Each structure stands twice: as C-alpha cells, then as structure tokens.
Amino acid sequence: QAAKSARTVVIAGVPDGLLHDDVMTDILMIHFQMSKNNGGDVEEVMYPTVKKGVAYVTFEDQEVVESVLNKDEHRLEDRRLPRSYPLKVTRYCENVSSFIIYLVVIP
Numbered sequence: 001q002a003a004k005s006a007r008t009v010v011i012a013g014v015p016d017g018l019l020h021d022d023v024m025t026d027i028l029m030i031h032f033q034m035s036k037n038n039g040g041d042v043e044e045v046m047y048p049t050v051k052k053g054v055a056y057v058t059f060e061d062q063e064v065v066e067s068v069l070n071k072d073e074h075r076l077e078d079r080r081l082p083r084s085y086p087l088k089v090t091r092y093c094e095n096v097s098s099f100i101i102y103l104v105v106i107p
Contacts, residue, residue, distance in 0.1 A: 002062040007043070008092035009065055011055040014047065014076070015085050021048050025055075027078045031087075032057050038071040040064035056092065065091070 014024065025047045032039040040059055047055035059065055068074075074087040 004058055005092055007060070007062050007065055008056055008058045009068055010090045010092050011057055011074075012053060012088040012090070013086055014053045014055050015081065016048075016053045018082070019080060023080060024048075027076065027080065028055055028057060030078070031074070031076055032059070032068065037074060038064075038067040040067070 011028065014028065018024075019027070025045045028047060029042050029045045031037055032045075033042050040061055041064070042057060043060045044058040045055060046058075049055060059068070068089055069091060071089075074089050075084040076087050077084040
C-alpha cells in the first residue's frame with residue numbers, strides 16, 4: 001500500500017458554509033467514489049481544513065488518484081446543494097523543503 005500522501009488529492013472550490021461540515025464530507029465522499037468521476041474506494045475525507053473551501057481526499061489505491069487527476073472537470077453536484085460547483089483537484093505533496101531549511105538554519 002502506497003504512502004498516504006501518495007494516495008491523497010487536494011480539493012479546492014468546496015462551497016463553504018452552505019451545509020453542515022458532516023454533510024459536505026459525505027457529498028465529497030460520494031462524488032469521489034463514483035465511477036463517472038473516475039473515482040474509487042475512499043479511505044478518508046478531511047473537511048473542513050485550515051484553508052476555507054479546501055478538502056483532502058485519501059483513496060485506498062494510488063491508481064485511483066491518477067484517474068481522478070486525469071478527469072477533465074469535476075463538478076460537485078448533489079440535491080442538497082443549490083447548484084453544481086466546479087472543483088479543482090490537484091496532487092497532494094508534502095512540503096519537506098521548508099522543514100529541511102528550518103533544520104539547517106536554526107542550530
């Protein structure tokens with residue numbers, strides 16, 4: 001099983017404040033499990049996060065990350081939402097360089 005960070009995508013454009021956080025988490029999970037969205041088995045959805053309108057979705061298989069990223073357009077649609085919302089899906093990458101700089105600069 002690939003490292004968790006390799007199986008995670010960053011979702012931007014999540015409509016903020018419209019629905020309860022638990023409901024939005026469910027909607028995101030359903031969206032990314034659907035085959036029409038190139039999805040697959042979701043291990044975890046992290047929402048809300050420190051950044052407004054951003055969620056992290058971790059899949060059970062790394063292959064699903066690739067297919068989700070290859071989909072041209074993700075639109076979040078659910079009967080509980082007033083309209084559909086375009087989502088920007090990007091690969092998750094941990095920022096290790098700043099941590100290394102911190103170790104080098106601070107004795």
